Amino acid sequence: MSKTHYDCSGYATKADMRCSDGRTIRKNAFEECDGKRVPLVWNHEHNNPDAVLGHAILENRPDGVYAYLSFNDTDAGQNCKTLVQHGDIDRLSIWANKLKQVGGDVIHGVIREVSLVLAGANPGAIIDSVMAHGESSDEEAFIRSGEFIVIDDMTHSDKEKEEKEKGDIKVEENNKKQPTSSNEKTIKEIFDDMTEEQKAVVYALIGNALEEAGVKPDEKKKEVKHADSDEGDDAADEDETVADVYETLTDKQKKVVQFLIGQALADAGVSDEADEEEDQEVEHSYEEGENNMKHNIFDSETNVQDQETLSHSDMEEIVKDARRLGSMKEAFLAHGITDIGFMFPDAKVVDGTPGFIKRDDTWVQEVMKTVHKTPFARVKSIFADLTEDDARAKGYIKGNQKAEEVFKMLKRETTPTTIYKKQKLDRDDALDITELDVIAWLKQEMRFMLDEEMARAILVGDGRNSSSNDKINEQNIRPIWTDDDVYTVKYAINITKGTTSDEKAKAFVRGCKKSRKDYKGSGNPVMFMPEDLLTDCLLLEDNNGRVIYDTMEKLATALRVSKIIPVPVMENLSRVKGADTHYLGGLYVNLNDYNVGADKGGEVTMFDDFDIDFNAMKYLMETRASGAMIKPYAAVAIEFVGKTAEMTEAA
Incomplete structure (x- = not known):
């Protein structure tokens, strides 16, 4: 390739940086890619030739892999070049397998392409694995280092760059801020530089560490003499102790020994209890045995079988086979892929937050938005009863004395109470x-x-016993169902233990129609009723077996209400009055005739505190309000009434 220049450069990946998934890309992991020319593509699009923007020349450095980017003359390449120059795109990512x-x-990988990416990574490398990883695994991954692209002048003199061998670009040495990796030795090279005697001591130390950890070696180790052996001073002089040989190691060699011991323990499934100091003296004793390690750390790379990644064409073949075999699993197995789960990412919450398993809350919203609200909590209602005969206008007969009209006054006062949730x-x-x-x-x-x-407290009460400390006082939040007969009309339907669900449903519809004359509330009311009774009403059939009310709208019309709201908490509610048990069938009311009052500061308020003693965060949400019907005969409760003893026997 003739002399050329690069358009921009930057770190494709960083070495010795802990990634978001816990892995660390070690120095020289991509050493064999030094000088390699790979495609420069847009956002890792591998199945679209238009996504190829140019090429990148890779340079392995001690702190990572540096990439020199050159854009091609395609519209996409020149467009991305402009975006980089303008600073709109400033991040790189690699795809490696x-x-x-x-x-x-x-410790090893092959970079296949470098991509321009929009999303910048947080400081520290990010690895998006295509296949799940484990100990000594092969896989492919997208790696983002979080480094910025360096934009160079678009004109470079030929003196600044020289052609590398085979046409690749090499940057002038004074532009490199760090030495190349060729000056750094790998662990294997440092180990190979040791003498046979030093290597034997390393093997003995590793074997002894495994033995102390409870891992029995497969073969006996070769004998290594102690300074305090029984052979006498002459033998001690002739045979160096482990400590003597260990002290002949350089600092780098000692670090390698510590690493190999730790790795051998890790491979044996033994976790370190504590980190040792790098310069700590090795005081391991050793016993008779062979000098071969149970597991050679340098075999970890060569023993791993290279596993090629699935290409797009491979996936197409698998999908075709899946259609033929009728099973995606069988198709994967047919292609020799046994760990199918590795193909898919970890499970995540669909919407980001846990959902609630709760009752239908449609009725809650209906109640809370339609009740009448006042900015004061102490509510007094006053009415005059004009239905009494004494309140009627009278005819006058000459000579008789005119009598005053008298009528009963209805008044009551409701004060607030506090309702809270902790x-x-x-x-x-x-x-x-x-x-x-x-x-x-x-x-x-x-x-x-x-x-x-x-x-719940507004419609039917909270259901707690009157002796409970948590009960909402019914003199402050007055339940519509059990309110005084002046405010809530009770319409009774007599039942026996033999009454069927169809008979109850028919009686309920009839009762709603007949009780409507007693309703004196505002406008057209809303029916609140349990789901089971609602279902029974919708299942009613005529003599020809046809469903009478096939929609809730038709049933609402028959009940003479504007709409029907099913209420889960109304199921199986009952109250005892004398010898009879009253089962709530339904309640129709216009909630504009029910007033909820709260003084300033009594509205729903959130409090939080911190408990130092228990290191706990505490939260309180509360409101202080009153609630009561403010219009007489503005609600009607349809009840099924039966003898308590008889109903108990039937149950």
Whole structure:
């Protein structure tokens, strides 16, 4: 290739940097790619030739792989060149395969292409694996180092660059801020520089470490003499001790020994309890045996079988076979791929936050948005009863005395009460949960439960015993169902233990129609009823077997209400009055006739605190309000009434 210039450059990947998945790309992991020319593509698009923007020349350095980029003359190449010059794109990423690992270290790989990418990485490398990885595994991966592209002048003199062998570009030595990797020795090279006596000591130390860890060697180690052996001073003089031989090692060789011991223990499944100082003296004793290591650390790279990555054409063949075989699993097995799970990423929460398993809350929203609201909590209602005969206008007969009209006054006062919801969260848990905003999620749960409790108390009461400390006082939040007969009309339907569900449904529809004359509320009311009874009504058939009410709208018209709202908490509700048990069938009311009042400061408020003693975050959501019907005969409760003893026997 003739002399040329590069358009920009930057680190394709960084060495000795811990990646987001816990792996570390070690120095010289991509050493064999030094000087290699690879395609420069857009965002790792491998199946589109228009995505090829040019090429990159790779240069292996001690701190990573540096790439010199040259854009081609295609429209896409020149467009991306302009974007880089303008600073709109400033990050690089690589696609590599044949990755090999020792423990958590990536020690080898082959870079296949360099990509321009939009999304910048956080400081530290990011690896997006295409196939899951494990100990000593092969895989392919996208690696983003988070480094910026360096934009050079678009004109370079020929003196600044010389042609590399075979036409590749080499940057002038004074432009390199760090020495090349050729001056650095690998672990294997340092080990090979040791004498046979030093290597024997290394093998003995590794074998002894494994034995102390409870790992029995397969073969006996060759005898290595101690300074305090029984052979006498002459023998001690002739045979150096382990400590003597160890002291002949250089600092680098000692570090390699420590690394090999740690790696041997890791390969045997033994975890280190504590880190040792790099210069700590080796005091391991050793016993008789062979000088061969159970596992040679340098065999980890050669023993791993190279596994080619799946190409796009391979995947097409697998999909075709899957259609023929009727199973994707069988198609993968037919192509020799046994670890099918490695093809797919880790599971994640679909919407980012855990969902709630909860009752249908449609009725809660209906109640809370339609009740009448006032900015004061103490509510007094006053009405005059004009239905009494004494309140009627009278005819006058000459000579008789005119009598005054008298009528009964209806008045009551409702005061507020506090309704609250508490939650506690250990701070450790709050810090450990990083995939979602757990505090916001917790507040959402608290608000939902507070609204549901308020709506339940308004319709039918909270259901707790009057002796419970948690009960919402029914003199402050007056339930519509059990309110005074002046405000809630009770329409009774008599039943026996033999009454069927169809008979109850028919009686309910009839009762709603007949009780409508007693309703004095505002406008057209809404029916609140349990789901089971609603279903029974919708299943009613005429004498010809045809469904009478095939939609909820038709049923609502028959019940003379604007709409029907099923309420889960109304299932199987009952109250005892004398010898009878009253089962709630339905409740129709216009909630504009029910007033909820809250003084300033009594609206829904959130408080939080921190408990130092228990390292816990505590939250309180509360409201202080009153609630009561403010219009007489504005609600009608349809009840099924039966003798308590008879109903108990039937149950």
